Amino acid sequence: MSMHGVPNGIVNPPRPLTDADEEAAQEKAGGFGMAPGTMVMALVFLAVFAVYYFTNWKLLSVVWQVG
Amino acid sequence: MKGGFRICPTTALRVHRQADGLIKANAVAATVLLLVGGITGLLVLLTRWQAVHLLDAVMFYRVLTIHGMSMLIFFIIFFEMAILYFAGPVLLNSRVPAPKLGWSMFWLMVLGAVMVEWTMWTGRADVLFTSYVPLKAHPLFYLGVILFAVGTLITVAVFFGSLVVAKREKTYEGSVPLVTYGAITAAIIAVITLVHGAAIYIPTFLWSIGIGNVDPQVYRMVWWGLGHSSQQINVAAMVAVWYLLGALTVGSVVINEKISRTAFVLYILFISMASAHHLLVDPGMGPTWKVVNTSYFMYMAVLASMIHGFTVPAGIEVGQRVRGLTKGMFEWLRRAPWGDPGFSALVFSVIIFGFVGGITGVTFGTEQINIIAHNTLRIPGHFHATVVAGTALAFMGVTYYVIPLIFRKKVAFWPLAKIQPYLFAFGMLIFSVAMTFAGTFGIPRRHWDMTFSDALFDVQFSPAVNLVVTVMALGGLIAALGGAIYILVTVWSVFLGQPMEGDATYVDARSS
Numbered sequence: 001m002s003m004h005g006v007p008n009g010i011v012n013p014p015r016p017l018t019d020a021d022e023e024a025a026q027e028k029a030g031g032f033g034m035a036p037g038t039m040v041m042a043l044v045f046l047a048v049f050a051v052y053y054f055t056n057w058k059l060l061s062v063v064w065q066v067g
Numbered sequence: 068m069k070g071g072f073r074i075c076p077t078t079a080l081r082v083h084r085q086a087d088g089l090i091k092a093n094a095v096a097a098t099v100l101l102l103v104g105g106i107t108g109l110l111v112l113l114t115r116w117q118a119v120h121l122l123d124a125v126m127f128y129r130v131l132t133i134h135g136m137s138m139l140i141f142f143i144i145f146f147e148m149a150i151l152y153f154a155g156p157v158l159l160n161s162r163v164p165a166p167k168l169g170w171s172m173f174w175l176m177v178l179g180a181v182m183v184e185w186t187m188w189t190g191r192a193d194v195l196f197t198s199y200v201p202l203k204a205h206p207l208f209y210l211g212v213i214l215f216a217v218g219t220l221i222t223v224a225v226f227f228g229s230l231v232v233a234k235r236e237k238t239y240e241g242s243v244p245l246v247t248y249g250a251i252t253a254a255i256i257a258v259i260t261l262v263h264g265a266a267i268y269i270p271t272f273l274w275s276i277g278i279g280n281v282d283p284q285v286y287r288m289v290w291w292g293l294g295h296s297s298q299q300i301n302v303a304a305m306v307a308v309w310y311l312l313g314a315l316t317v318g319s320v321v322i323n324e325k326i327s328r329t330a331f332v333l334y335i336l337f338i339s340m341a342s343a344h345h346l347l348v349d350p351g352m353g354p355t356w357k358v359v360n361t362s363y364f365m366y367m368a369v370l371a372s373m374i375h376g377f378t379v380p381a382g383i384e385v386g387q388r389v390r391g392l393t394k395g396m397f398e399w400l401r402r403a404p405w406g407d408p409g410f411s412a413l414v415f416s417v418i419i420f421g422f423v424g425g426i427t428g429v430t431f432g433t434e435q436i437n438i439i440a441h442n443t444l445r446i447p448g449h450f451h452a453t454v455v456a457g458t459a460l461a462f463m464g465v466t467y468y469v470i471p472l473i474f475r476k477k478v479a480f481w482p483l484a485k486i487q488p489y490l491f492a493f494g495m496l497i498f499s500v501a502m503t504f505a506g507t508f509g510i511p512r513r514h515w516d517m518t519f520s521d522a523l524f525d526v527q528f529s530p531a532v533n534l535v536v537t538v539m540a541l542g543g544l545i546a547a548l549g550g551a552i553y554i555l556v557t558v559w560s561v562f563l564g565q566p567m568e569g570d571a572t573y574v575d576a577r578s579s
Contacts, residue, residue, distance in 0.1 A: 004477070004481050005471075005477030005478045005479065005481045005560075005564075005565065006471050006477055006478065006567070007315075007316070007407045007408065007409050007467050007468055007471070007478070008316065008404045008406065008407040008410075009315040009316040009317075009404070009407060009409060009410075009468065010077050010315075010468065010471055010472070013077070013315075013318070014316075014317055014318025014386070014390065015318065015390060016318070017318065017320065017386070017389055017390075021389040021390075022320075022389060024389065025385060025388055025389040028388075028393065034322070034381075034384075034385050034388070035322070035380075035381035035384040035385055035388075036396055037380075037384050037396045037397045037399060037400060038377060038380045038381040038384050040396060041380065042377055045376075045421060045422060045426075048422060048426060049426045049429070052426050052427070052430060053426075053429075053430050056430050056433075056436045056439075056440075057435075057436065059439060059507070060435055060436055060438070060439055063439050064438070064439070
């Protein structure tokens with residue numbers, strides 16, 4: 001719980017990590033590595049980028065028609 | 068000049084008294100300029116919102132100039148100077164090597180900013196942020212920018228000096244922390260930026276007093292070495308703040324130091340070339356120059372942002388998972404401290420910067436697409452997502468830690484502070500996306516009247532733009548409310564706030 005007027009990271013700082021923590025995390029890593037949620041978000045980002053980028057090329061072809 | 072260190076009860080860092088003072092001074096100056104920029108931004112918004120159309124043409128361009136300079140140069144750079152004093156002397160447990168020089172340069176920056184503000188407010192510099200030649204402002208406008216730049220450059224030198232002092236006095240072990248490394252990147256880009264600024268503002272100042280001439284195309288090319296690169300100082304500083312906030316709020320880990328540091332180096336090497344995308348429709352540059360700079364070099368800087376955009380959330384996720392939040396794909400995110408304004412600001416900054424600012428920016432960097440986007444509202448739609456929702460929001464988030472850690476005050480109006488990043492991010496998201504849509508319909512940027520009334524030619528836009536611009540205005544108003552809450556909270560906390568418990572006594576270095 002955060003103290004009124006002081007962020008949680010100061011009142012209740014994250015527990016320092018040990019080497020054992022990191023080894024345990026590496027053991028649990030699945031097919032998407034140690035950060036599967038971030039991998040999913042990165043793939044969503046790439047999909048959004050692709051859609052936006054090619055939509056712009058389509059728009060360009062409409063605005064500046066050839067012939 | 069008083070010295071001595073205090074031990075931060077939270078971080079156990081040794082904080083030099085002069086570093087404390089200089090961080091506070093720069094942060095306060097930044098907030099004042101943010102207020103100026105915010106008020107003028109609101110006036111710009113209420114004029115561009117055709118249903119209100121508040122200001123006349125002359126006042127609109129005047130206020131737009133003030134908004135641009137106050138936000139993109141003064142607010143951001145004062146805040147970055149505060150970050151340099153934090154990332155150098157504080158994070159390295161070191162002293163400020165030349166505090167008198169640091170203070171002199173702070174006051175020089177204030178003097179420069181005041182001179183520029185005076186010329187703008189009094190109608191002597193209605194030349195917009197870019198001050199494109201042959202638009203001519205009062206000589207004090209250019210001189211003010213030069214003085215501000217000199218103050219900044221020497222403050223950056225003081226920062227580099229603090230690195231040397233820390234190394235020599237062995238105040239840290241091993242390599243500098245990643246946050247400091249990011250700040251060094253920002254400082255190096257600042258030097259590149261300010262050299263461009265000097266190279267163009269000195270001859271322009273001389274031209275304004277009747278000495279010599281300035282070629283408009285040369286001006287545009289060199290000026291963007293300042294105008295765009297100054298925003299890349301922001302990016303490097305913002306990424307450094309992302310790593311800092313990740314560590315402070317949830318104990319995120321750096322998943323690969325070498326990759327993160329290499330990404331910072333990519334910024335230094337390539338980001339200045341990205342300035343060329345402002346000149347993609349200029350007739351003075353050849354296609355090879357444009358394509359090499361924007362479709363090769365710029366992508367290396369984009370790669371750096373994509374690396375950071377991955378490693379920062381991945382570091383948060385790994386940090387959360389090793390602390391036990393391992394259920395499913397997103398328990399680490401669901402059970403994150405969303406009530407901590409530092410954390411929420413960090414997440415929204417990363418998402419809006421990447422998804423809106425990043426994607427639109429890369430797309431504009433393509434020469435052909437730039438033709439349909441250039442000088443439309445799509446451009447400010449992009450940079451409000453990067454500079455405002457990205458950088459300014461990250462800086463707001465870190466302020467909620469700076470107030471207790473540096474100012475030694477509790478954050479006032481805590482419930483308001485907790486919702487502030489949500490309001491600001493939500494408002495800016497609507498604002499920048501709607502602005503981008505309006506630009507897609509061809510609405511020009513920097514234009515007082517989108518109906519082109521009294522113009523010699525007739526321009527018709529789709530009726531849909533009225534709806535889009537209204538949505539943009541509503542988003543802007545929500546963001547302005549978030550910005551106003553930020554200023555209320557920070558000013559009240561700093562000047563009238565409740566002191567933090569714990570010892571903050573400065574002890575001389577020899578006895579500490």
